[in-house]
Structure formats: structure tokens, C-alpha cells
Amino acid sequence: MPHYGWAIAAQTAERMSTTHYQQLVEQLKPIVNDPDFDAIFNQLTTGEEGAVRLQLKLELQRLAAPCNRTVDMRSKTTNECKAVEHNGRTHYLDPVSKIIFERGLNTYNGIFTQDTFEQIFKPDNPLRQRYQEEQEERQALQDANQDFVAAYPNAEADIDSYLVESFNLGVERHRHEERMNFSVDVTLATQKQKAIAAVTTDISLSGIRVKLKEACPINVEDSVIVELTGLIREFAFNEARPITYIVVGVEEVDGNVYWRLRRSEDEHLPEMDQFLTGFINGYKRRYKINVDNTEKTLLHQGLTLSFLPRLKRLPLFLNVRHSQCQAMYALATAANQAIVDDWRDDTNRFMINGIWRPHRVRELVEHGQLTLYCFSLIARGKRYFYSATPDELIKLDALESFLWVGQQKPSWRVYHLAYSPVDGNKALFRDSIPEQVDIASRRLAPSATTLGKVAQVNGMVVITNISDSFEQLADTDNAPESLEKVKLFAHKRSGFPATAPIMLSYTDIRQEHRFAFQTRCRISSNEIAATEALTVDISARGMRLALEQPLPLTKGENVTIDCYQLSQRHHVKAVTALQYEVVGVSADQSELHLRVFPNQAQHPGAKFFKRFIHHYKDRLTNNQSESLSSGLEVCLRQLYLTAPSSLPLFFTNKGRRWTLPLVGKSPVKTPWFNFLQKLPGSNDGYLNLQPLLRANALSDPLEPLLNHVCDDKAVTELLLFVHCTEHNGEWLLTTEYLRSSEHAKLGYLIDKGMLSGACRIIHWVFSPKAKVEAKELRAELTYLTQYAAHRADRIRETLSAVAAISDGCDITDSLLAIYGYNTAQRREAAQAWSHVLA
Template sequence: MTAADLQQYIGVIDRMKSLLNSADFDQVFALLTSELPKSKQFLLKMELKRMAQPCNYFIDLRGHVDGDVSPYEFMGKTHYMDKNAIKVFERGLKQYGSYTIGLYEEVLNTENNFRVMHRKEAAQRVKTALQQSSTRKADTDTDTLPEQYAKIIHFGSYTARQDERMNFAIEVEIEYQGRRFDASTSDLSVSGCKVKLTKPVQINPGESIKLFFTGLEQEFMLGLADGVMYKLIENHSKAANHYLRLQRLVSADGDDKQFADFLQRFITGNKRRYKVNLDSVCQTVQTKGYEQFYVPRISALPVFIAVKDGQPIPKFAFTTEYSRSVWHYFLDEQHQAVFDSLLNVRRLKQLLQQTSEVKSTIIYSFTHAAKGKLFFYSATTEELAESEQLKQLFLGFGASKSSWRVFHCNLLRTSAAMAEMPDTIPEQNQSKPAGAHSALVQQLIKDLRYIVNLTDITSTDNTFWYQSYKVDPQQLKQLANFGHKKRADTPPCEAVAAQYVNLRSESRYLYKTAVQIVQPEGDAEINGHSRDFSSKGLQLETTLPVQFEKGDVLLISLPDMQKISSRFELNALPYEIMAISKSRSIMNLRAVEGEQPHNGRLFFQQLIQNNRAKLTPAEESPKYQGLAPALRNMYLNAQNNFALFLHRKGIRYEIDTVAQSTDCHSLQNLLSLSSKNAAQMDLAPILRNNAASLHFAQQLKQMKRFDSARAYELFIALPATIETAPTELLCRYDYEFDTEQLKQQFVLDALQNGSLFCFKLMLSRTGRPDTDYIAAEMNYISTYAIHKAKALEEELWSVAGVIDIVDISTEVPWRYGAKVDPIKQKQIQLDQIALQLKQPVT
């Protein structure tokens, strides 16, 4: 739909529609726009080119317009339009000369379209509300957003406790450097305690102090006249009180064993009376619970790299439902992953040499099939920045290929030690202690040193912009410099699937059988084969990419199955597409039930019932038992991701919880800049205009758990210099721009006038929590505080969606043709953040 800023030139656009593919286009366009600025001429030409792109979308206005909808045949496809839309469509065919994007948008924006009508009504309501509220807000600061502070979950952070802590207050005295201070305990365990003071004491963490249990000595004969030695672990203040967290030092001669035995008996005998401190276990439940929501929905494909004899060797790829398509993309004709050439020594060294904490780059890639082989071509931002000519050649030519992909690449350090999960409940209360990984798993992970996250950030919109780069056909041979060489000794890299709760309504079974998709008359049948099936659906892989979309209904036949079944007619069975891979060759299908029972469902039900023992479940046992949890732990302990969680509270959805790693994410830093409280994270800047309820929540309501993630883009502009803190962030989402051209103008202006940060937000729906994963901790909490267990359970069951966030700040400038070096721009951004974080918060 043409942007508002171009509406004044709608006459020029209408005049040029019929000349879009004409040889006179440039001449007529120059005459009609001769008095316009060059920038407006550029935007108009880009808009016309976009509108002239061929379109293959089905038009289905059933339930979307105020009118009677009927089938309409065009070019072998059946569209569903009302009389008003048909008039617009046929008139547009004469204007455009063919079915184009511009014509598609005109049909979808007729006056009787419910979406158009709703948009106009909503705009009027907003206008009215603004007029009514302007008087009420005249005396207030309208530029100030109300704070929306979030609860922060730290991924991979677990508090390990060797023994139970009891909430117990008793008088003690602290002796430090010959001076004594009165204090009292806040909690107590065999190995340590927390003491409370009314006045601060200058003691550095790691220093030793002596503790006298004066209160206990009045009731028990402990023989502690010389006190007990403790080490300071941490000190902090809360309100008017000051707290010291202490660890008991075990004496070499064992003189303190009697005191330790006393504490153990005392805590065991009194924990029902004084309550066990459950803070650490509750924190662990929250961390593990949110991790189990997040891990199955990470958009990145973590590739684990071992180092042997100084050479990096990709060993494993940790796959989920959302990243499996990335794994399939990098498989060659022999189904071997090409990560050894994609993540070669040179590229890894470039990442490691980056001065920033986050080591990342952008990888551009496409493939070429010839003589039964699949050839990969890829280039990083750093490699393309070396030559403007090669940059334009690679981006322009690559984006014209259907296999074009853009990946965000993030390098993390790891080690086998990160695979261990610490004990999260006191040791004596575990039904079975958490042991180390098996010898086989330890052998498999011992050489792993790096993790490379590959996140697919490709979209139709950014591909369109890359296609605008000029390509000189005479220079195409130079692309050979970016080709992956074929190797006979390619080291194998195995896919390891993440293990999490299975939310499918029924079991699936692996089975390969021929499948034919029945096409309209005149079109050849599309052949393929099943990958797995259940009674209600199947997964189909076609020999060639298809043009179908999610929601389309296919008629499929099972010729081989028909040979073994005379009871059921297995031809022209209706199945709906529930999901389709980015390669457009793998589809998840669900049986479409009508008035009569679905023959396919009945056939597969009988097949499963009679052959259950012979069929192989799709959820097979892992090849290496325990490897997936080990890789999961390594990933969570190394990752530097940032995620938002949506909670359903009644009929409303709220974003009030964020998850982060120990390393600061760039968006986390930006939100810290705008916060008035440095100890908290204010989400108000990115949730302006009710983004959570009006966009994310509305999208979430329409999604199923198995739907692909819905992508958004967030742009944050900062001025060149910051004079005060907190800093106001200029935030815009992609849906706030009417056209790509307006988005481009915002990006170019932000880069010219200051710094620009860009993020891709991927929203997905969650399922139920994996209660088995946190069962031990929940049972422990329930033993002492059932109300806390219920509160934690309610919190986890209310999680409805997760938003995974990826920094794409280095990709956006080249996408929109900015004349900047993304690498230098990135460093400017990092310096800008560092400068602002030093600003005092007032």
C-alpha cells in the first residue's frame, strides 16, 4: 500500500501503472517528476518497481469483506473474491498488464474490506481519544513514559546449596581486626550464615572474620569461647540494614566438627519451627522453568566446534523445531553439513580478534546446483567490506537467487566444565544425587571450545533491497572467491535434537512412501514422499520446491498404500498445510475433516493399530544418551541472548519478565540507559503505544504452538551526543512504517544524525511447562511451603509466548544502501553505549 508521504503523488503513480514494463517508462517518468527532488524521484521509482513485481499469492476474501464471495479462476488458480474485488482485479490487470504486488494490495484494500473498515474506525477512535485527553494532560509532562520495570531471569545461573538454610535470628558478635560488632543472624546453615548489622562495616569479600554465637551459648554448652572462623562472600545493604553472607572455614585439625554436628542436629530438629530458607531453590525453579520455555524456541542454530591440533572442527549442531531449517539449509547433496568451510579458520580468527565482548558478524549465503551437486557461496561483512565492487556483485547477484539467506553469526567460548548442572537442592534431600555425565559423553565434549550461533534473519523485505545492487555480468567469475571447496575428507557434524516435553496430541511414526499432489487440470502432478505420519496428519517432502502457502488445502494420493488397501480410497485426500519449510520442499499436513470420515485418517489409524510394534516412533531415542542435556547446559552457560516473556493474566497479556545472560546484550544496555533506576530494567521505551497488547498479544492469540515464529524489527535511534541521563530512546517498529521507503528514510536519517541500533524480534507461542524437569525442586519447596510452590506453578503456567531478540545493527545499513562501513558503525555504537553508561543517573 502506497505510503502516506507519497499519496500526494498518487496521480503520477496511477499514470505510470500502465507503463511499468514499457520501454517508455524512464522517459515518461522523467517528464512527470522533473520538478520533484531527487529523493522523491527515487522513492517513487522504488515504489513503482515494488508494485510491478509479479505476484503468486492466492486471494481469499472469505470472511474478510462485507459482500458475497465466489470462486474466480485466473491462470490455473482459484481465488475467492466478491464483486467489488473482481472489478478492481480486472481493472488492475489492464493497468498493470499482469498480476502484480500492486494489484494484490489494491484488491485487499477495497472499501468493503473489514480490515480497512476497522483501521479507519480505530484511527477515528484514537483521534477522538487524543482530543479528549489533550485537555486532561495539559499540565503534565506528556513526553514521560510510565516506568514498566521487569523481573530479570539469568539463564544458566543456579545457586548450588550443599545443605539446608534455616531462617533463624540469634544474637552474635563479629570480631574483625581486633574490634567487635553486635549483629544477629538472618539465616543459618552448617556451612555458612547471613548476619544483619544496623551499621555498615568495611570488610572486603574474601577476608576472614571471627563469629561468636552469644545467643546460642546462653542456651547450649558449645565450648566456643574462641569463636568460629568465617570468610566473607558478599555484603549488601537493604533499607537501613546491612548484610554479610559468610562461609564457615573448616579447620585443618577438625576441631570444629563437633560444632558442625551440633548445627546439623539443631537445624534438623527446628526447621519445621523456624522455616527452611527456600529463596535459592525458588530462584532455580524460575530459571530452569523459563529455560525450558526458551530452549525449544531459540531461533539460532548453535554449532559446537572442537579444537584439535590447532584446527577447528564442527562436531555438533543443537537443533530445535525453529532452527532445524538452518541445519537443512547447510546440508550438501550428500546430506553432509558444510560448517567446516562456512566457519573456517580465517573467519573464526576475525571474530576472536573483535574488541567487543560480543563477537558477531553477518554471513550472506546462496547455493548453486549443477551436475547433481550443490555448491555453497558465502561471505561475511568483513570480507565484503574489503571491496565495494565485490560487495555489490555478491549482494546483488546472491539476492536474485531463491537460495539467498542472511545469517547473524555469534561466537561464544565454551568448555566441557560448562556441561555440568550443579546440585540445586540440598544434597541430603535429593532422591538421587546429580552425577557427572557418562564417560562417553565426556569423551565427546572434552575438545569443544566454541559455539557459533547461526540465526536466519532473511526476509522478503530485506531481499528486495539487496536485489537493487547493480550486478555486472562480466564480473561474475569473481564470485568463485567466495565458493566453498568440495572436500573428500569433510569432518562429520551431527545434529543433536533438544530434549523437552512432547506436546503432540498423538505419536508420529517414521515411514517413507510415495505421495502425489493432485494438481488442477493441465498441470503435472507433484511427486514426493512422506517422512513421518500419524492418524491425523503427515509430513511430506517434495522433489522440487512448491509455491503453496500455509493454510492451502492439497489433494494428495498414496499410490503405494492403495496397493495394500482395498477398504479405503486413498486418492484425492484433502490435507491442509500447517507449516512449510523455508526450502519450500517440506510440509506438515493435517487431515481436513468433512461431513464424511476422512479416509486417510481411518487408514492410518488401522495401520498404526495393526503394526505398532513394527513402526519406528519419530521421537527416537538419542544416539548418545545424555549428550543433548550436556550441550544444552554448555549453551545456556555461554550464550549472550536476550528474551522477553509474555504472561497471560486473565484476558490480558503482559510483558513483565526478561531473560538475559551474564554478558550484557546491546538492547539490555540501551534499556539501562533510559531507566531512572540503574538496578532495574525499564521496558517502557520498547512497549510504547501498547505494543504488548495491540501487536504482540493480538498476534499471539492467532498462533498455535507449532506455528513458525512471527518476526518484527525494532529500530532505536540515538543522537550523536548525550548530555543528560537517563537517555530518551527513539524507538520504532517496522509495522509503524507504511512503506519500506519510509523505513529506509528513518534508517538513513538515524545513521547520519547519530547512532542506530536494530533488532529482530521473533515471537513464538509456548506450550505447557515441562514439569518433569523441575519436579525435584518443586517437591522440595512443597514440603516446606506449599503456597510458594503453587505461586511458582501459576507463574510458569501463565507463560504464553516468548520473544527471542537478535541484534542486526550491522546488517541494516547495507540493506538500505547506506554509505557506511558496518564494522566501524558497530564500533561507534559500542563506544556510544559505553559513554552513555558512564553518565550518572539522576
């Protein structure tokens, strides 16, 4: 029996065009319960018959009414249904129902309505039809690749079980202006087609998104003439005329075609700008601002913030010119600090720039990877570094002597270096909130000085320590005949600059404005007598000091500051014995960054400087320079995300049951990533991770490993060996997890993979997620909560559910070199892998 509401809709549609009726219903749904509903309703239905308007209003009120029924799809679909809690009621929803349910909550401000209930059970819902088509397509893909999928023991039959939702790392989703959800008729015209009917889905001052009834031939950057027919008719705006827009994107969602359009820069329409600005500001809380962009940014930023502090690989940011190279900065974390310490000389400088020899730089830039054997020794109180590639040692017949010396040193290391070109001008991260929106918790932009420094970066190397994969020599008692050739690989002690390690630490990111202000003061501690200093800048809860002489202070120490000159001039005693914590020390120990202790609620200095800054704000200069790491750190971590060589995974744990719901995709297309992209079902939004998840791998061996990682807060490494062979025209895939220390097994698998087919070895690091500082996400969370509080809650739940992270890096070339394969053989292996699934 049809719902009574559908009968009303049919009667109403007879009195007006079906398209116009549907537009009005969709446009008025979200504001049915608003105080201004009647005024807006009357404005939009001017000219309609009284009976039509009454029936339309009754239908809208019926659709927006709260629904107290429970949705249970378990007996109505063959798709998997999951329990969803809402307002104390448990619904059982399949994937399509869940999407409709969430869209309904978004439309009706978190209320489950009669409209949403009917949409879920509507038999001809286009979303359900599209989902069924996709299922049939995926089943066809599975059937076509049955031999490939069945290569695993006890392989799952459904490709969907291997598809993991993906997002792009390092993609900036900044929006210059607010967009409002608004549906109104428009008429489009292209060079090939005139009078194309369409409907807007959202509008902004300089752009619109339109939905077309059917696909039309169009390309990005094409011009489109747009006539805002609906605005002219409904709002009596007489200044409107056809406007030229540029196509910036074409997409298909749930069977509908959407064009994203940006107004041409040649169009100057002050009257239209004034009208749209007033219209959006006046109606945005009724029609709702489009916050999809902010929601995605918030989720992706939260995930990356939980991942980056656990980074065990060390990113180096390079300036490369021809065959010359300089590592300017390193992004250090607590997890990769050991690599930094390996390269500190006897004066505590980070001296990794000694590894850059011209032929190594050429090899690295051309092929994207390099293997280094390294060690150091101390003689006469000075530290000397040595490094060599396997090919160099073989060419100079120095392999035996170098390994004999190096492997006996505690400092012996084997590194895999992965190179990617980067653009230092892309280091500026901007939040997704439109610029004209006033949000107090925005992150301050880095200074021009900091951006100028980072702009010099044009390359990045990510270093992975793979020393455990190298088996020790069987005989270290008998020395080679000559050790002279080892000296060829010694680094010079001068002639190249030190690299600056910038510590990744969210807690030190500046959260308040600092102002340039100089006044004399004295600094002292329990170990140091009072020493003269000069303030460089101040804030309410911190300051920066320039010291007259270097002081041996370290981060975390407590100091006492006596601002005697300020006390004398302003006749106050509150600034004469102030306690601060050292949060940064310059390399030459001549500059300090200080802050009030985080747990100290009442601080006399903070109280005084807050009043002082407020009183003299017009005379003080806002100082946004960062001599240490605050702005530089933010730039470097954003720059890293534009070209990481690894693939981060995000694991959730509910009731000791582990799942893998999300994976981050790098813009760098490595052979390993390209292979995953070729697997059935992989697309822009999903990645097939069958090599990781075969044979219920999350149960064994990954589930026990993840439990260990989270229970013991341990960092664990695994190798994934992937072997592809061709059989009767189909590719069969075999995978195996093993520890780096299983040298005999690893050597056997490598030899087997090189003899037949193609192979890859992926190095995985598993660790518990890092705690995300709330202030890092505060701006987006505040903005999202204003317009869609339930979405903000959903983001919080998703981020809190992530319990462990892992990142995988392809180290095949380095392991092949370690196990004795020469350059030609390694190039041949890379070529063989490129043909897999081609």
C-alpha cells in the first residue's frame, strides 16, 4: 500500500511541473521547523494556487516529522547489515540504508524523520539501484580474475573484503569562500550544446556546482555560459545576465552528473556580488553551509596527526643542484631520533651531508633509491664517518674489507634511501575554512622568512634503517689482507654544512600572537648565576630572549627571569621573579624560547603581559618569525605529506576485534602502489589491499602483533614478501610475512622470486597511534560544529577508534643489493615487476 504522503505528492505534482515540485521539496526540507519557514515558503511559491501551496506545506511537514520506527533491513536484503545506534534505538542497516540514513540526519539537523524512513524503503531509490549495479560489476571483475584471487590459500570469495577506503595525503582542501547548499534552476550553454537544463546544488560568490539530468561532452577548463533563471524568477533579481564560468571538475555520484564551475576572472559583476553576499549571509543557517570539504579535511588531518609522530623513517629535505646536494632540514620524531643521533659528530652537530657524493646524487635522483652501508669510529676524541654503496664496494674490490671493519662497530648501519622531488612552495598548509569566516583558533601562518627558507627545498629523501635484514659475516676473526681501501669511504670533517633537525612536536606550535618588544632582563637558574639578556618578542604566556653570552641550558629546564628594566619603568614588582620553562634553544645557545608552565593557572607574568599587550597593542609590532621550529615544523610536515614513499594504514580496535578501515595514498606512484592500483576494485576512493589481508591475515599474524603493539606500546617491524608468477595467462600471487632477522628464509624467498616471476619486499612499521592535540583541529571542529554538530561528533568517534598505525615502504632494491644481486639484475627485476598485471 503506498504511503499517503506519496499520494499528496502525486496530486500536487499534477498542478505544477514535476521538476519544479521536486526542487521546492528538496529546497524547503531543511527549514520546515525554522521560525522563518512561512516567509521563505511564501516567497518561493508565489504564483502557485492556494490548494497547491497547502498540500505542499502539509507534505513538507509530514516528511520532516520525527520518525519513531526502527529500520531493520536484515530480512529485506542480502547485503551485510550492521547495527547503528541513534537516540537510544538500534537500527540494522545495509550499506545503502546507512548512506541514506546519514544523509537524512545531515539534512534534518540530526533528526531521524519520516522522509528518511521512506527513502530507505523506496524501491526505486537511485542510490540502491546504483549500488546493485556496482555489486554486479565487482562480481564480474571477481569472476574474470578468479585464478588470481584463488592464488591465496583459503582466499575470500568477495573482492569487497579487500577494498579499503583511501584518502590522498598532502592534498590541500582550502576553500576561499563559503558555499551554501541551494537548489535553483539554471540554464547552461557550451560551444557544442545550447540550453542545457540543470539545477544548482551549492553556490558561492565565485562558483557553483550544478547537477545535470544527463551527461554532456565537456572538459576541464572549458567555458560554460550560465543563466541564473531560477534566481531571476524567485527573487526578482533584474541585474542578472548570462555569466561565463570555467569548468574545474566533472564527477558522477549515484548516477548523477555534476559540474564544478568557477566564475571567469573576466566577469566583473558588483551588483551580483553584492546580492550573492547578502543572500548567502542571510540564508546560510537555513539552507546550511556546505561543510563536506571541512569534514574531509578534518578527518584526514586528524589521521595524519596520529601518524606523523610515530614516523620511524627519517625525512631529509634537500636542495639539489645538478650533482650537488645539501640536506637542509630533517623532520625528527621520538621514533626516528636514533637515526639523527647516528650522525652527530663530536660537537653534537648533525653531519649527514657527508654522504652526498656526485655519483650517488645522480644515482639517487635518476632511480629514486639508494642503499648505504655506514659506520663511524672515534679516534683522538673526534668522530669519523664512513659510508659506501654496495656497487661502489664491488667496483673498487673493497666489499670484504669494508664489511669486516664496519660490522664489528656498534655504529654499523644499513640504510635504504627513497628519493622524491618536491616543491618547497607547496609547504604552506592552510585550513579548509573560508578566509572571511572569523574563527579565533586558526593556526597562524608561517612568516615570509620561514617560507623563503623552505622554498629552497626541491627534493626529499626518506631514510629507513634496514640493518636487521643484513646477516653478520660468518668469520670476523680473520682480517682481509688490506684495509687501506676503507679510507676511500671516509667523510671529510669540513667543507659541508650541518643539517638542522626540526623536532615534530605539536605542543610547541604557536597558539598566540607574539609582539616584537625589547627590554633588559636577567636570567638565572639553580645551576647558572644571573646573566644579562634582552627580550626579542613577548606574548601573554611566553617570550624569546637573546643572551649576551651562550648558556648551557636544555629544553625542559626551569629558569627565573627578572625584567628589571620593565619593572623600573612601569613601577611594578610582578615581573621581577618570573618562573618559566625552556622550550627551545638555538644551535649556538644564544637564543631561548620560554613559556609559562602548562599546568600553572595563575602566573604573575602572564597576567601582567596580557594587560600590557592589550594596552599597547597599537604600538607593538606583531612578530610572526620562528627562529626555531614552530612555523618551520608545520611547513616540513606538510611538505613531507606531498611526497611520502610509504603507505600508511589506520587500524581500529573494537572489543579486541581489529579492522582496517582507512589507508592513506601518496602522490608518489611507486611500483608497489601502482601494483595495488591495478588490483580489481581499486579506484580513486578505494584501494585493494589483498596482498596484506589474504587468508584472514588480520587474525594471523597481524592481530596478535597489533595487540602487542597497543598493549605494550611497542614499535614492531615486519617484512611482507610478495611473489607473482604467470600461469595460463593469469597472474598468481603468493605472500608471506616474516621478521627482518629471518635471514635464511628471506634469502631463500628472494632467490625463488628472482628465478621465476617477479617479487617485492615491503618493510612495515607497526606502532600505537599518537595522541592528537585538540588545538590542532580546533578551528575545523569549531566551524563544523556550528553547522553540523553530528558530523563533528562522527569525526571524533572515527579518530578515537583508531588504535594503531602502520606504514609500508618498498625496500626491494636495497635487499636485492644486500643479498648479492648486481645493478643489472636489480634493474631487470624492476622491469619484470612493471609487467605484472600490465
